[in-house]
Amino acid sequence: MADTQAITELSKRRGFFFLSSDAYGGVAGFYTFGPQGAALKANVESAWRDRYTVKEGNREIEAPTIMPEPVFEASGHLDGFNDMLVECASCGESHRADHLVEDVTDIEDAEALPNSEVADLIADHDIHCPNCGEPLAGQAVENFNLMFSTDIGPGGDQPGYLRPETAQGIFVEFPRLKEYARNQLPFGVTQIGRAYRNEISPRKGLVRVREFTQAELEQFIDPEEDEPNLDAVADVEVRLYSAEEQNKDDGGYLETTIGEAVEAGVIANEWVAYYLGISQEWYERIGVDMDRFRFRQHLAGERAHYASDCWDAESELGGDWVEIAGFAYRGDYDLSKHGEYGDDDFTVFKQYDEPKTVERAVVDPDMSTLGPEFGGAAADIADALRDLAARDPDAFDGDEVTVDADGETYTVSTEVADFRVEEQTESGEHITPHVVEPSFGVGRTVYTVLEHAYREDEVAGEERTYLALEPEVAPTYVGVFPLVGNDERLTDLATELVRDVREAGLSAEYDDSGNIGRRYRRKDEIGTPFCVTVDRDGVESEGETTVTVRERDTTAQIRLPVDALVDELTAVREGRKTFDDLLDSYERVDADTAEA
RNA sequence: GCGCCGAUGGUCCAAUGGUAGGACAGUGGCUUCCCAAGCCACCGGUCCGGGUUCGAUUCCCGGUCGGCGCACCA
Numbered sequence: 001m002a003d004t005q006a007i008t009e010l011s012k013r014r015g016f017f018f019l020s021s022d023a024y025g026g027v028a029g030f031y032t033f034g035p036q037g038a039a040l041k042a043n044v045e046s047a048w049r050d051r052y053t054v055k056e057g058n059r060e061i062e063a064p065t066i067m068p069e070p071v072f073e074a075s076g077h078l079d080g081f082n083d084m085l086v087e088c089a090s091c092g093e094s095h096r097a098d099h100l101v102e103d104v105t106d107i108e109d110a111e112a113l114p115n116s117e118v119a120d121l122i123a124d125h126d127i128h129c130p131n132c133g134e135p136l137a138g139q140a141v142e143n144f145n146l147m148f149s150t151d152i153g154p155g156g157d158q159p160g161y162l163r164p165e166t167a168q169g170i171f172v173e174f175p176r177l178k179e180y181a182r183n184q185l186p187f188g189v190t191q192i193g194r195a196y197r198n199e200i201s202p203r204k205g206l207v208r209v210r211e212f213t214q215a216e217l218e219q220f221i222d223p224e225e226d227e228p229n230l231d232a233v234a235d236v237e238v239r240l241y242s243a244e245e246q247n248k249d250d251g252g253y254l255e256t257t258i259g260e261a262v263e264a265g266v267i268a269n270e271w272v273a274y275y276l277g278i279s280q281e282w283y284e285r286i287g288v289d290m291d292r293f294r295f296r297q298h299l300a301g302e303r304a305h306y307a308s309d310c311w312d313a314e315s316e317l318g319g320d321w322v323e324i325a326g327f328a329y330r331g332d333y334d335l336s337k338h339g340e341y342g343d344d345d346f347t348v349f350k351q352y353d354e355p356k357t358v359e360r361a362v363v364d365p366d367m368s369t370l371g372p373e374f375g376g377a378a379a380d381i382a383d384a385l386r387d388l389a390a391r392d393p394d395a396f397d398g399d400e401v402t403v404d405a406d407g408e409t410y411t412v413s414t415e416v417a418d419f420r421v422e423e424q425t426e427s428g429e430h431i432t433p434h435v436v437e438p439s440f441g442v443g444r445t446v447y448t449v450l451e452h453a454y455r456e457d458e459v460a461g462e463e464r465t466y467l468a469l470e471p472e473v474a475p476t477y478v479g480v481f482p483l484v485g486n487d488e489r490l491t492d493l494a495t496e497l498v499r500d501v502r503e504a505g506l507s508a509e510y511d512d513s514g515n516i517g518r519r520y521r522r523k524d525e526i527g528t529p530f531c532v533t534v535d536r537d538g539v540e541s542e543g544e545t546t547v548t549v550r551e552r553d554t555t556a557q558i559r560l561p562v563d564a565l566v567d568e569l570t571a572v573r574e575g576r577k578t579f580d581d582l583l584d585s586y587e588r589v590d591a592d593t594a595e596a
Numbered sequence: 597g598c599g600c601c602g603a604u605g606g607u608c609c610a611a612u613g614g615u616a617g618g619a620c621a622g623u624g625g626c627u628u629c630c631c632a633a634g635c636c637a638c639c640g641g642u643c644c645g646g647g648u649u650c651g652a653u654u655c656c657c658g659g660u661c662g663g664c665g666c667a668c669c670a
Contacts, residue, residue, distance in 0.1 A: 164670085516630050
């Protein structure tokens with residue numbers, strides 16, 4: 001069982017991740033991925049890109065991390081990302097001021113009130129500190145916004161924020177993105193990038209940090225027509241922790257399939273169900289221990305108001321369940337907000353199968369009459385007439401019609417209004433697409449992969465530590481060693497092989513220091529799946545030159561011709577073969593015999 | 597943000613009011629034909645700032661960072 005300390009220590013020592021800016025005392029919530037960690041993270045991102053961008057036929061973009069204030073007014077982060085804190089003068093405890101007020105009043109959304117008013121309410125209702133019982137009256141209510149703010153350009157008159165999620169970078173560019181998709185729904189846009197939250201209390205290493213990487217997919221759909229390919233994931237087995245089960249005293253997991261869960265209505269939304277299925281398989285692929293993994297449904301209270309169904313992927317880390325991805329059906333919330341605040345069109349024109357002919361009441365006011373008669377009010381009157389025609393065509397039945405404009409009532413002859421009923425052909429309508437959002441925390445995923453891969457065992461009576469990383473994500477794929485360092489035939493060939501392996505696009509490290517066992521252990525600790533060793537038996541043998549390949553988890557070895565080495569290693573890396581296949585094809589080497 | 601505890605080579609630990617010692621790791625050499633072996637040598641450290649003191653890594657205060665608890669996690 002991997003404890004957090006052991007992994008933190010290994011990560012520091014072997015270069016997976018460590019606290020940033022340590023030379024200057026460090027700063028909480030910021031981590032640097034070292035050489036192994038950066039490679040591991042890059043491999044996880046590649047695997048994500050392969051699954052959620054390439055295999056889904058989506059497109060990836062890269063938006064700036066800083067965006068101007070109006071973006072976050074529209075997204076709701078400027079208001080909604082604030083916490084109101086009040087500190088107790090007696091015991092120093094900080095509390096959510098809005099929550100305290102909501103508890104003792106019938107105000108439901110105290111967060112919407114100005115701070116001074118909340119402070120007054122605390123005084124008026126004589127609210128006491130929940131911790132020590134002393135009165136909180138007179139204490140200032142302070143805002144704490146979780147977004148990092150900055151100034152764009154000189155002068156400081158254009159405030160900007162570091163994005164608290166990568167998603168907004170996709171939503172704000174929707175008007176162009178829909179053009180690239182040729183206005184055809186459904187389409188998906190992905191982004192892998194940094195996001196920033198000025199967390200009050202970063203904790204637990206990589207799990208809660210202030211700067212982190214997200215991988216997000218925004219799937220834009222027509223809610224009335226588009227359906228996911230559920231057949232592709234219907235048989236995928238998942239462990240679900242539904243809201244209903246969470247509310248029971250003895251609630252447990254539903255071990256079921258995606259198909260059954262949709263059938264039973266446990267997963268309300270088919271798109272969400274589809275991505276849970278895809279993700280179950282993806283997590284397994286990158287080496288997450290599926291016995292320490294579950295999908296947990298949000299309880300009604302923790303769901304954002306716009307999300308109709310929301311599930312988290314959670315992994316067990318150090319005994320706690322940690323959210324590593326969220327799957328939300330966001331409806332049209334994001335796009336309609338940006339449509340409301342932004343200048344561009346956040347809808348898609350949807351053509352009907354066949355054009356519809358509709359009868360529509362229209363007016364075509366004669367401005368040459370209205371203008372002279374009503375002066376500056378004429379334009380408003382014309383607008384009011386159009387509204388009225390759409391709302392109440394019967395109003396035009398008589399000779400005259402009255403409308404209100406600018407607070408006054410005007411009477412216009414129906415002839416001047418030129419009321420008539422027209423047949424119009426409509427070829428389609430503008431709709432606001434709905435959004436399905438699978439959103440992944442990359443750092444937490446990387447940490448999960450590390451912790452779930454951590455193993456301790458014994459080899460030849462000696463303890464060893466190793467990382468059972470999947471070949472696809474292992475930061476260093478292969479180690480290449482001369483069995484001894486003082487024989488040029490061995491060192492020369494090993495040096496040559498490292499070049500060959502790298503040339504094939506596989507990350508490789510050469511090592512001739514100390515004895516062979518030490519070098520194997522070094523590679524075990526960074527999760528290198530294979531070690532190639534050049535020995536005298538191999539270079540002295542009649543005929544072809546051979547080398548040994550050792551597999552990390554079992555320490556089993558095979559001997560194969562150097563000419564086959566790169567091809568076989570590539571095949572395993574790409575998932576076309578396993579080491580077991582190689583065991584069947586090549587001579588097995590018994591390390592114990594060789595030792596004797 | 598608050599409370600408690602802590603901070604010594606790359607890592608893990610020891611010691612001390614008079615500038616620090618070990619283990620492991622690392623580097624160079626010897627040895628070594630398959631799993632952290634052996635021998636020699638080397639590299640490398642008291643979190644930051646202030647105070648007390650002739651002298652502070654040690655005592656005191658503040659800060660930073662970490663662990664745990666509380667709060668927070670749209």
